[in-house]
Amino acid sequence: MIHQPTILLTTNFQLHSSLPKLMAESLLFRIAESVLGKLATAAVHEASLALGVRSELQQMKENMEIIRGVLLDAEKKTTQSSGLSEWLRQVKRLFSDAEDIVDDFECEALRKHVVNTYGSCSRKVRRFLSKSNPVVYRLRMAHHIQDINTRLAKLAADRNMFGLQIIDHDTRVVHVREMTHSHVNPSNVTGREHDKNEIVKLLVQDGDFQSLSVISIVGMGGLGKTTLAKLVFNDTNIDECFQLKMWVCVSNDFELRNVLIKILNSAPNLTRENFNNFETEQLQNLLRNRLEGKKFLLVLDDAWNEDPARWHELKEIIDVDVEGSKVLVTTRSHAAATIMHTKSSNLYLLGCLSKEDSLSLFLKFAFDDGEENKHPELLEIGKEIVEKCGGLPLAVKTVGSSLFSKFDKKEWESIRDNEIWSLKQNEEGILPALKLSYDQLPSYLKPCFASFSLCPQNAIIICSQISTMWEALGFLPPPKESESMVDVANHLVYELWSRSFLADYFDFGGDSSFTLHDLVYDLVVHIAKGEFERINLRNQKFPENAQHLVFMENNLHGQAFPHTSLKSVYLCQGMNNEAFLIKLVSRCKYLRILELYSSEIESLPYSIGKLKHLRHLNLQNSKKLKRLPDSVCKLQNLQTLDLLGCVELQKLPKGMRNLISLRNLFITTKQVDFPDKDIEVLTSLEKLNFSYCNNLESLFNGIQLSTLKKLALLGCESLKSVPFHAIRNINVLAIYNCDKLELSMGVGSQIPDSRLKYVVLKDLPQLVTLPKWIQGSANFLQSLFIDGCINLKELPDWLTTLIYLNFFSIGKCPNLLSLPDNMHQLTNLERLEISGCPELWKRFKPGVGHDWYKISHIKHVYNPEEDEE
Structure with missing residues (x-):
């Protein structure tokens, strides 16, 4: 996962110096839930009976539930007591230790499963997998459980010192921002004129003839959704179109009675009454009477409600059959917009400001009018500061305001060179705005x-x-x-995307x-600070409570060794310190993830087989690696084994069938024969990737991989045959640069019933037309990529039966001159990309191509080569 070094950001906090600690502790509740969930599994139940520790585990569960219950209350009070912070740190360490013990039961259950499956026919396998004496194991586990219970009991009792209350469910009260209002000075708003005009158009148009429709402005915190809504609310076109305008900030409070009161209070020309004394029935009658016969605009600002029932309850009351009435919603949540039955055309995704608008806004807040011309050096630094803000208006304004009337160059440079979190912030600042969304997760x-x-x-x-x-x-x-x-x-x-945390989200299908x-x-x-830590030259200490370490430089491996309870370790590229690796493997026995991406080691230590909790082992691009010890196959918990790019690896280790938890297997190897029979019994396997296995000629002979979901074949120059029936349940198939592969895959006139959602065919000179097995996924295929197939001459007419196709990309296929005539049947096709196909693009270029009319229904038709120009 960590392929490129990332510079650790400085943490010069002022007002919010305790915030990283608070955020890290907010992860504790999930850890507690996870451990309690594992305690309820069948594997733990069976182990407790076998080891005679059922009552001890029940006691562990009860004490954990008590502590879990007060964690939410503790999070609110941490800033009040350093003792409480220390208590939470001890809880975190204890829950981590408890999780290791509980997971050990699962490891034992998996080991027994392998022994029972293969041990009876092979004493060698039984010896290979056997652990210490069962009696010794039973005593050791009983001792660990007793230690955990002793510590739990003490921490459960200590909670009373802090006056913590037990809360059974996550019902924490999330910080709610201040109530908003509808007033705005347009001169203080920059870069939103186009957005305003677009939303005004949506509001004033009456083409849908609905009595009530909804337009939602959606985007991350700090984008200026409320400001934009204010601009719209005060536009003269809105005044002319609507007889009644109402502004309500709903925030987290979407309880019907409270929302009705807010709407009534916002409606003009009402005799002011104390609506708090009214019953819900009286409130709804008053509001419906007030709205009746009037075309209205209701703004629901900062909506978080994702409960459809609550919205429908409100909608029934405010929908008084007046054509053209509108509701304008601002929200960070796509889900909140969706439950209001917002049409895709009326969901307005608000983007960031352009660089020019960001700079203009910054200058408004950092200087008096025209003053920036007196300070050209500061102006240049300001441009660099604006870059850091990434087009987020709230960030631009906060940084600009902090520099107002300050003309010391060093102070500006300090802001430029440090993270913007270092700024003093009030409750409307950058960090609270984004943290509010995090709190809602x-x-x-x-x-x-x-x-x-x-x-x-x-x-x-x-x-x-x-x-x-x-x-x-x-x-x-x-x-x-x-x-x-x-x-x-x-x-x-x-x-996470629906809550506006992610950008540039794209669903490929699968x-x-x-x-x-x-x-x-x-x-x-x-x-993540305190939980996920990066170790570099500026931060060389191993945090005591960190569970996940990333080493950013190779020369840091000689530092004092990390604590033994680590869950994941990511070693830097070029790692060649085998002594450190041996020490790491021997001491950190509870590792779940070990990343050795682009290492320079030639072999793994045999002791790797002792990491029985290991789930993820990444050796990708370790180009000097020649062998893997057979002990790797002792890792019954291993879910991912990544050997891509290990070009010197002679063969896979013996005993692959013992990796019964394996889901993802990525292989580069020099071996000639692939262990099909060993792989066939891996009933958890979901993803297989063969890259540059140049000696393999065939795969999956006489077997069927019923659980496999993804298959990638890359650069296997000798590969000739792969039977499609062996992989008919896959969702994703990618074939790159396999020149000798028979692409029909044994499929003749009979088209298989398959579930492919995503297909990539790249650099395949033998491809003249599409193979028929693609047609078997007509009811599933969403994305199709064809690239570098220089002899592809035609696309079959049945292509238009792929009715769920959403994204179709054609690149570097110069002999492809046309598309099927019935492209209009692909009604779900939204994106068509054509590059490196000059004649094809000439015919279908939007607006000017001779055959453009055949694909004019597709929303996005483009040539990335022209975009670059």
């Missing part, structure tokens, strides 16, 4: 969000890649029937990609 999303700190800044993040980390760390809930773990991760990514706004990334780094 359900507990299961918070650790997922924090883990983005492990990704390089400005990176395009692929969901399938981040999902392997989430699964290894236990962040993902179990999949539903027919779901893969990537499907589960995609749901969580979509939920996978997705996204980026993080720079300020959101900074927020992530601070949330």
Whole structure:
């Protein structure tokens, strides 16, 4: 996951110096829920009976539930007591230790499963997998549980010193921003004139003939959604169109009675009464009478409600059958907009300001009018500061205001060179604005969000890649029937996007990609601090309570060794310190993730087999690696094994069938024969990737991989055959540069019933037309990429039966001269990309191509080569 070094941001906090600690502690509640969930599993129940520790585990569960209950109350009070902060740190360490003990039961259950499956026919396998004497194991585990219970009991008792209250569910009261109002001075707003005009158009048009429709302004905190709504609310066209205008800031309070009171209070020309004394029935009667016969505009500012029932309850009251009445909503939540049945055309995604508008806004707040011309040096520094703000108006205004009437060059340079979180901020500042969204996240999303700190800044993040980390760390809930773990991760990514945390989100079908706004990334780094830490020359100490370490430089491996309870370690590129690796493996026995991306080691220590908790082992691009010890196959918990780019690896280790938890296997190897039979029994396997396995000639002979969801074949120059029937359940298939591969894959006239959602065919000179197995996914295929297929001459007429196709990309196929005539049948096709196909582009170029009319229904038709020009 960590492929590029990322500079650690400085943390010169002023007003919010305690914030990173508070945010890290907010992850505790999820840890507690996770451990309690594991205590309820069948594996733990069976182990407790076998080891005779059932009552001890029940006691552990009860004490954990008590502590879990007060965590939410503790989070609110941490700033009041350093003793409480220390108590929470001890709780965190204890819950981590408890999780290790509980996971050990799962390890033992998996080990027994392998022994029972293969041990009876092979004493060698039984010896290979056997652990210490069962009696010794039982005593050791009983001792650990007793130690955990002793510590739990003390911490549970100590809670009374802090007056903590037990809260059974996550019902924390989230900080709510101040109530908004409708007044705005347009001269103080920059760069939103176009947005205002577009929304005014949506509000004044009556083309849909609905009695009540909704327009939603959606975007992340700090974008200026409320300011934009104010501009719209006060526009003269709105005054002329609507007889009645009402402004209500609903925020987190969407309880019907309270919203009715707010609307009544906002309606003009009413005799002021204390509506708090009215019953709900009286309130709804009053409001309906007030609205009847009037075309109205109601602004619901800062809406967070994601409960459809609450919206429908309100809508029934305010919908008084007056044609053209509108509701304008501002929200950070796509889900909140969706439950209001907002049409896609009426969902307005608010973007960031342009560089020019950002600078103009900055100058308004940093200088008196025209004063910037007297300070050309400061102006140049200001341009660099504005770049940091990433087009977020609130950030621009906050930074500009902090520099007003300050003309010391060093002070400006300090702001430029330090993170904007260093600024003093009031409750309307950058950090509170973004933190409010974080506070609203359900507990299961918070650790997922924090883990983005492990990704390089400005990176395009692929969901399938981040999902392997989430699964290894236990962040993902179990999949539903027919779901893969990537499907589960995609749901969580979509939920984070729907809450406006992610940018550039794109769903490929079976996978997705996204980026993080720079300020959101900074927020992530601070949330993760103390839990996820980067070790570099400026930060060489191993934080005592950190669970996840990223080494940014190779020369740091000689520092004092980290504590033994680490969950993940990411070693830097070029890592060649085998002595450090041996020490790491021997001491950190509870590791879930070990990343050795682009290492220079030639072999792994045999002791790697002792990391029985390890779920993720990444050796990608370790080009000197020649062998893997067979002990790797002792890792029954291993979910991901990444050997891509290990070009000197002679063969896979013996005993691959023992890796019964393996979901993701990425391979580069020199071996000739692939162990098909060993792989066939891996019933958890979801993703297979073969890259530059130049000696492999065939795959999947006489087997069927029924659980496989993704298959990638890259640069396997000798590969000739892969039977499609062996992989018919996959969702994603990518084939790159496999010149000898028979692309029909044994599919003749009979088209298979498959579930492909995403297909990539790249650099395949043997491809003349599309293989028929693609047609078998007519009811599923969403994305199709064809690139570098220089002999592709035609696309079959059946292409237009792919009715769910959403994205179609054609690149570097110079002999492809036309598209099928019935392209209009692809009604779901929204994006068509054509590049490196000069004749094809000439015919179908938007507006001017001879055959443009055949594809004019597609929303986005473009040539990236022209865009670059």
